Amino acid sequence: MQPRNMSMSGVVDLAAVKAAGEAKQKAEQARAEAARTGAAPAGATRLVFDVDEAGFQQDVLQRSTEVPVVIDFWAEWCQPCKQLGPLLESLAAEYAGKFVLAKVDVDSNQMLFQQFGVQGIPAVFAVVAGQPIPLFQGAVPEAQLRQVLDQLVQVAEQQFGIVGAPVDPAAAEQTDAPAPAPVGPYDAALTAAADALDAGDLGGAIRAYQNVLSDDPTNPEAKLGLAQAELLQRVQDLDPQAVRKEAAERPADVQAQIRAADLDLVGGHVEDAFGRLVDAVQRTAGEDREAARVRLLELFDVIGADDPRVTKARTALARVLF
Numbered sequence: 001m002q003p004r005n006m007s008m009s010g011v012v013d014l015a016a017v018k019a020a021g022e023a024k025q026k027a028e029q030a031r032a033e034a035a036r037t038g039a040a041p042a043g044a045t046r047l048v049f050d051v052d053e054a055g056f057q058q059d060v061l062q063r064s065t066e067v068p069v070v071i072d073f074w075a076e077w078c079q080p081c082k083q084l085g086p087l088l089e090s091l092a093a094e095y096a097g098k099f100v101l102a103k104v105d106v107d108s109n110q111m112l113f114q115q116f117g118v119q120g121i122p123a124v125f126a127v128v129a130g131q132p133i134p135l136f137q138g139a140v141p142e143a144q145l146r147q148v149l150d151q152l153v154q155v156a157e158q159q160f161g162i163v164g165a166p167v168d169p170a171a172a173e174q175t176d177a178p179a180p181a182p183v184g185p186y187d188a189a190l191t192a193a194a195d196a197l198d199a200g201d202l203g204g205a206i207r208a209y210q211n212v213l214s215d216d217p218t219n220p221e222a223k224l225g226l227a228q229a230e231l232l233q234r235v236q237d238l239d240p241q242a243v244r245k246e247a248a249e250r251p252a253d254v255q256a257q258i259r260a261a262d263l264d265l266v267g268g269h270v271e272d273a274f275g276r277l278v279d280a281v282q283r284t285a286g287e288d289r290e291a292a293r294v295r296l297l298e299l300f301d302v303i304g305a306d307d308p309r310v311t312k313a314r315t316a317l318a319r320v321l322f
Contacts, residue, residue, distance in 0.1 A: 046100065047092045047093055047096075047097065047100055047101065048089050048092050048093075048100070048101045048103065049100070049101070049102060049103070050102075050103050050104075050105070051071075051102040051103065051104055052104075052105075052108065052109050052112075053109050053111050053112055056112060059102060060102050060127055061127065061130050062311075063100065064127040064128055064129060064130055064131075064162075065129055065130065065162070065305075065310075065311045065314050065315070066162065066164070066305065067097065067098075067099060067100055067156075067162065067163075067164035068098070068099040068100075068126055068127075068128050068152050068153060068156040068162065068164065069099070069100055069101075069102050069126065069127045069128075070088065070092070070099050070100070070101050070102065070124060070125075070126050070135070070149070070152070071102045071103075071104055071116075071124065071125045071126065071127065072084070072085060072088050072101060072102070072103045072104065072122065072124055073104050073106050073112075073113060073116070073118050073121050073122060073123040073124070073125070074103060074104070074105065074106065074121055074122050075105060075106050075107050075121055076105070076107070078121050078122060080121075080122055080138060080139040081121055081122045083139050084122045084124075084139045084140070085103070085122070087142060087145065088101055088124070088145070089101060091145065091146070091149060095149065095153070097164045098153045098163075098164045099126075099149065099152065099153060099156075099164060100164075106118070106121060116132060118137075119137065120137060120138070121137075122137070122138065122139060123136075123137045123138075124136055124137070126152050128152070128155065128156050128159075128160060128162065128318060129160050129162065129314040129315050129317065129318035130314070130315035130318060131315065131318035131319060133152070135148050135152070136148060159293065159317075159321055160297070160314055160317060160318065161297040161300060161301075161314075162314070186212045186215075186216065186219065186221075186222070189208055189211060189212050190208075190209075190212060190221050190222065190225070192208055193205050193208035193209050193212070193222070193225055193229075194225060196208060197225060197228065197229050197232075202229050202232050202233040202236065203233070205225065205229040206226060206229045206230060206233065209222045209223075209225045209226035209229060210226060213226065223301060224301065224302070224304060227298060227299075227301035227302040228302050230298075231262060231265060231266060231298075231299070231302050232266065234262050235259075235262050235263055235266050238259060238262075238263065240263055243256070243259045243260055243263055244260055244263070246259075246260075247259070247260035247276075251283075252283065252284075254280050254284055254288040254289075254291055254292050255291070257276055257277065257279075257280045257292065258277070258280070258291065258292060258295045260276060261273040261274075261276045261277050261295065261296075261299065262295075262299075264276060265299055265302060265303075270303060270307075270309050271309055271312075271313075273299055274296065274299065274309065274310075274312075274313035274316070275313075275316075277292050277293075277295060277296040277299070278296065278313060278316045278317055278320060280292035281293050281296070281317065281320050281321065282320040293317070293321075296313070296317060300313070300314070
């Protein structure tokens with residue numbers, strides 16, 4: 001049955017689900033064409049790259065909403081930099097897209113050097129969801145460096161849902177190798193799931209999307225559809241007036257704020273939903289804070305990682321967590 005006093009046409013846009021599937025198909029076609037011609041596909045992940053002040057916004061801050069960006073501040077005259085730099089580059093290849101490495105020549109980028117408050121080089125920072133995180137200064141042993149990177153990857157994934165774009169650098173160099181075949185096709189299963197969702201059969205839609213994801217865990221259409229179906233299932237028995245009244249009267253009640261955020265999203269008030277949960281994360285601690293953070297990540301999945309409102313909310317979440 002449909003959610004009481006709710007419109008299925010609010011934020012849950014089945015056209016967006018279809019668009020996600022089409023985007024995946026286009027990406028697969030681009031990879032296949034790149035493999036055939038020996039060219040790198042547009043938007044291919046660069047694991048290591050130089051960055052300057054002009055490109056910092058796009059290459060670091062914007063990219064950090066999709067993958068952790070490690071920044072290596074270095075200079076040609078710095079001997080410890082010549083030890084640390086190659087090690088960082090080697091680990092960036094080994095971690096295969098779990099983070100990317102941005103190299104900043106401090107002699108050419110004094111403004112960035114000053115803005116980050118770097119006291120000496122080499123100095124290594126990370127940026128996650130637009131927020132800078134100091135990692136360490138000076139050359140460090142490989143074992144310690146791996147530990148720091150592992151913690152960074154874990155924080156990005158668990159706190160912000162940012163998992164990067166894993167790639168196989170060795171395979172990427174073999175441009176004449178055939179592109180991997182899609183895991184699907186799942187057209188029939190996804191069509192059936194979307195039909196069930198449109199008809200209000202939320203349990204059927206959830207099972208259908210879960211079946212696709214059991215075979216293809218990264219399928220974007222199934223992930224988006226499942227997140228939307230689960231959201232609608234959560235709100236179908238809620239009384240909107242009662243939920244909003246409770247949330248207004250009990251601002252410290254995290255579960256009340258979570259229920260209200262779900263309703264906000266179903267009603268199309270995306271930024272209100274995100275803002276409500278960011279505020280809840282900021283005001284709380286322990287299990288309450290974790291519950292608000294996890295629900296916020298779930299709502300990100302409903303909207304999609306590429307939506308600018310998600311990018312903005314990830315940055316706001318980073319500010320209150322760090």
